[in-house]
Amino acid sequence: MSQLLEVVNLCKHYRKQLGLFRQTTIQALDQVSFSLDAAQTLAVVGETGSGKSTLAKVLVGIEQPDEGEIRLAGKAVTLTHYRKYNHVIRYMFQDAERALNPSQKVGSMLDDVLRFSTVLDETQRQQKILQSLQQVGLMDEHINFYPHMFSAGQQQRVALARALILDPKILILDEALTVLDPTLRAQIVNLLLELQQQKGLSYLLISKNLRLVRHISDHCLVMQHGQVVEAGATEQLLEQPHHPHTRKLMGLS
């Protein structure tokens, strides 16, 4: 049986201007391969600039890869059917406060997602919006709130509702929990784990917080200079790190 997500030899480079006439090439992703099963969490760790966010952007279609293949349930995906595939993989951004439009009420924000990506009528969309708010522990009346009326933890819940409203199979959490204090982070982590159990969601967790990685991920990829330098079951990888870069991230060298 095929895995939910398979990534094969993904490559992505950027050109960076050096002064007026010189350019350099940055290989942000270099032959990256991995797979992710349903209801599993894969952590991606690595120092700044190792390619983690580029990987996330390529997976959700914000950036296009130079080479390689992304397969969902065995089928190769291309950006030409992005609308169809943006239901399956959703991205939760680093900073919920900045990711939410300050001048738009939550209900209208969620409605935009549904209007862009589904054929639901107004009543169905309204129902779906209320359902999404409830599933992240928010109330019906929050539909009329602006982002600044929420606490940091509630803003994270709104961002989560927006990410989940299309019933994705995979959610990418790109340092999404970093800005929260430990108590709020624990609440959101518990909510994510509950949702994973209830809905069989898979997470791709991009994080520098190795305690969090150990707590919630099943498998782990370690990236350096766009390459996967070590991969394996999280517990084992963090117990017995082999690659010098993994050891450095763990503060062991």
Ligand SMILES: Nc1ncnc2c1ncn2[C@@H]1O[C@H](COP(=O)(O)OP(=O)(O)OP(=O)(O)O)[C@@H](O)[C@H]1O
């Ligand atoms: N739009 C871009 N144009 C040029 N270079 C880019 C662009 N986006 C990323 N890069 C470069 O690609 C490399 C990988 O960046 P990326 O943001 O994926 O790393 P990261 O591991 O997510 O870092 P961080 O932990 O700081 O978020 C870096 O060298 C970065 O400078």
